[in-house]
Amino acid sequence: MEMVANREQAVQALQKIGRTLYERGLVNGAEGNISLRAVDGTVYISARGSRLGELRPEDVAHITTAGQAVEPGPEPTSEYLLHTLVYESCPELRVVLHTHSAYATAVAVNRENVPPLIDEMTILLGGGIDVAPYAPPGTPELARGAAQGLRERKGVLLANHGAVVGGTDPADALKLAELVEQACRVFLLAKGGGTVHAIPAQAIHRQREIYQRKRGR
Ligand SMILES: [Zn+2]
Numbered sequence: 001m002e003m004v005a006n007r008e009q010a011v012q013a014l015q016k017i018g019r020t021l022y023e024r025g026l027v028n029g030a031e032g033n034i035s036l037r038a039v040d041g042t043v044y045i046s047a048r049g050s051r052l053g054e055l056r057p058e059d060v061a062h063i064t065t066a067g068q069a070v071e072p073g074p075e076p077t078s079e080y081l082l083h084t085l086v087y088e089s090c091p092e093l094r095v096v097l098h099t100h101s102a103y104a105t106a107v108a109v110n111r112e113n114v115p116p117l118i119d120e121m122t123i124l125l126g127g128g129i130d131v132a133p134y135a136p137p138g139t140p141e142l143a144r145g146a147a148q149g150l151r152e153r154k155g156v157l158l159a160n161h162g163a164v165v166g167g168t169d170p171a172d173a174l175k176l177a178e179l180v181e182q183a184c185r186v187f188l189l190a191k192g193g194g195t196v197h198a199i200p201a202q203a204i205h206r207q208r209e210i211y212q213r214k215r216g217r
Pocket residue numbers: 032079098099100137161162
């Protein structure tokens with residue numbers, strides 16, 4: 001994508017992401033929060049209590065990765081630490097999406113790591129989807145769990161809470177949010193029906209190489 005350089009571009013990109021998440025059933029009401037990192041390193045992020053399906057320009061906060069306001073505006077989401085810590089830990093990631101989508105949250109409640117079950121998982125996410133330990137919403141512990149998870153893979157589950165994905169651009173991040181939900185859905189369905197077989201190790205190794213290349217490392 002072209003890098004976001006000003007507020008107008010950031011608002012447009014976040015509105016499009018929010019609408020898409022809503023249309024695909026990944027967020028409801030005031031659930032979830034989204035952000036992107038601009039070319040100058042600052043972060044545009046959905047405001048506390050905003051509805052992602054109908055994000056207004058005044059629902060976008062502008063902060064540094066230290067959490068300071070860059071310009072007057074609304075308060076960022078109470079989960080802003082989760083976003084800023086990911087950006088500080090992963091220089092290649094530019095978009096962070098946090099959802100409470102149903103299947104991802106269900107697996108997060110089971111607290112079972114999802115092994116690579118479908119080929120896209122390793123190529124796009126970097127492998128399986130792990131569950132970060134439980135921490136209350138808005139806490140530094142929750143943010144650390146998310147950032148640690150995203151250093152290794154591009155998606156992670158937060159125990160009893162939801163999912164976080166980090167993309168190199170909006171399209172990448174949206175695809176990852178859908179893939180995490182789909183993988184969790186398949187995982188639960190497969191588990192209900194019998195044995196869960198992961199993809200063979202050799203195939204995962206090849207897919208992992210593609211992942212590293214696509215992620216830009
Ligand atoms: Zn949340």
